[in-house]
Amino acid sequence: MTSEEHFDRILREYGPALRRLASSYERNAAAREDLLQEILLAVWRALPRFRGECSEKTFVFRIAHNRAITHCFRGGCQTTDIESAAEVSDPRPTPEYEASMSQRREHLLAALHSLPVATRQILGLALEGLSRAELAEVLGITENAATVRLSRARAALKRQLDMREGAIR
Amino acid sequence: MTTDPEWQWLSDLWASDSEDDAVRLRKMVNRSRFRLAVGQTGEALVLAGLGALTVVGVQRGLTGFGQLWLATCWAFAIIASALSLWNQRGMWKPLGSSTTEYLRVFREHCRRARRNVRLAIGLYIAEVIVIVAELALFHRLTGGAILALAALGVPLGAWAVATERRVRREAESAAAFEGE
Numbered sequence: 359m360t361s362e363e364h365f366d367r368i369l370r371e372y373g374p375a376l377r378r379l380a381s382s383y384e385r386n387a388a389a390r391e392d393l394l395q396e397i398l399l400a401v402w403r404a405l406p407r408f409r410g411e412c413s414e415k416t417f418v419f420r421i422a423h424n425r426a427i428t429h430c431f432r433g434g435c436q437t438t439d440i441e442s443a444a445e446v447s448d449p450r451p452t453p454e455y456e457a458s459m460s461q462r463r464e465h466l467l468a469a470l471h472s473l474p475v476a477t478r479q480i481l482g483l484a485l486e487g488l489s490r491a492e493l494a495e496v497l498g499i500t501e502n503a504a505t506v507r508l509s510r511a512r513a514a515l516k517r518q519l520d521m522r523e524g525a526i527r
Numbered sequence: 528m529t530t531d532p533e534w535q536w537l538s539d540l541w542a543s544d545s546e547d548d549a550v551r552l553r554k555m556v557n558r559s560r561f562r563l564a565v566g567q568t569g570e571a572l573v574l575a576g577l578g579a580l581t582v583v584g585v586q587r588g589l590t591g592f593g594q595l596w597l598a599t600c601w602a603f604a605i606i607a608s609a610l611s612l613w614n615q616r617g618m619w620k621p622l623g624s625s626t627t628e629y630l631r632v633f634r635e636h637c638r639r640a641r642r643n644v645r646l647a648i649g650l651y652i653a654e655v656i657v658i659v660a661e662l663a664l665f666h667r668l669t670g671g672a673i674l675a676l677a678a679l680g681v682p683l684g685a686w687a688v689a690t691e692r693r694v695r696r697e698a699e700s701a702a703a704f705e706g707e
Contacts (some may be wrong), residue, residue, distance in 0.1 A: 366553065373552045374545040381544075391555075398552055401605040404622050421622045424629040430634070431700040459543050466540060476707035477662075479626070485541040498625025512534065 363519045365402055372418050375486050376437035382482040383426045383435045385482075393429050400425045405503050408430075419488065423479055423496065430475045437472060477511045484508055577604065592665040599661065603654055610646050612637050630705060637698040644687045651683050 359367070380394040406420050413440050427434060470478050483493055494504040577600070584597050622629070654704050662668040 365556075366549065369549040369552045370558075373549050375547075377548070377552075378541065378544055395559050396553045398556045399563070400622050402560070420625060420629075424622045424624075427626070427629075427704060430632070431697045431704070433696070433700075459540065463544055464538055464672055466537065474704075474707040476704050485538050485559060487538060487542070496625060498627030498629075506656075515537075516533075 361406055365405055368401060368405070368414075368418060369398075372415075374386055376418075376422050378486070379422050379426065381467060382470050382478050382485075383430060383475070384466070385436070389434055393426060393434065396429065397422045397425045412495055413492070415488075416492055417445055419483060419486070419492075420496050423483070427475060427479065435475055435478075437474060465519070467480050469515055469522070472518050473511075473514055480504070480507050480511045481515055484511070538618055557650060577601075592661070592667065595665075599657060603650070603657075607650055610642070610650065616641050630701060634698065634700050637694050637701070639689060642693045644690050648687060651680060655680075671704065 376397055380390050380397060383432060384390040384393045401418055404417075404421050408414070412420075426435075470481060475479070480493065483496060488496065490501050490504050490508070491506070493508065494501045497504060497507075499507070581597055581601070584593060589597060623631075658676060659668060659673070662672055
């Protein structure tokens with residue numbers, strides 16, 4: 359498999375996850391596309407150096423999250439009030455749409471955007487289904503520390519979602 | 528990972544946004560790669576331009592001030608590149624490493640960026656001293672020349688201030704992230 363074929367497979371396998379990841383950090387649509395583009399380029403550039411020291415999944419998520427937090431350090435990823443975030447990100451508040459999965463995802467995203475970046479990071483990884491061991495590997499902390507941080511992050515997310523009572527359920 | 532039904536529901540909801548847009552993503556990467564190539568070509572062209580200027584100058588038999596001027600340009604270009612490389616040594620950002628390791632390198636990157644500003648200012652001062660000395664040696668030191676040299680300091684100063692602010696902001700954001 360050539361490196362380009364390898365990258366195409368990565369795009370097919372992790373593309374949707376990377377897009378979701380970018381949306382968990384960046385609320386603004388244009389900035390989100392820019393962030394996604396930066397992440398994809400970073401993955402493409404780093405891929406030839408992948409020597410299998412960790413799983414491919416861990417490697418891709420490490421690059422993506424490290425690139426995303428750099429984006430945040432440079433002024434992106436503003437934390438927003440959950441109510442205003444939900445108002446702005448929902449341009450079609452029809453009754454049918456209210457009930458759709460898309461609407462519910464918007465509420466979940468709004469809740470994520472109201473949390474600190476480090477909390478968003480661990481939640482984004484956990485929502486992608488990473489195990490505690492994988493979380494620890496991506497973040498560079500012990501499994502116990504990852505468990506504690508995830509537990510706090512989930513509680514924080516729940517509090518934010520409860521503020522929009524009934525929106526996510 | 529969990530048996531918590533509420534969390535499972537959220538995970539499923541999160542993963543339900545799974546539009547397969549590999550073709551669009553591939554186009555995004557190709558656009559980035561094109562811009563990267565354009566930037567690299569631009570840098571190569573600047574270097575080629577300086578090389579061509581040198582060749583033309585040598586062929587035309589530059590003497591005295593012309594030779595010294597060309598040598599000064601090359602010397603400072605080489606010094607600037609060497610300082611830049613020295614300041615970047617070991618600074619390859621390990622994007623594929625853990626967040627903890629990445630943050631350590633990011634802090635170091637901020638420290639080096641500040642040092643880079645000081646190096647650039649130091650180099651500018653050295654250039655001004657050398658060029659003024661050369662101009663004086665060849666009796667070409669005029670008010671206009673001094674003004675032109677001083678004017679070069681304006682964009683440098685603006686860049687230095689902007690970089691300092693940006694790096695401080697980034698370092699503060701990184702520290703806040705670590706404290707979360």
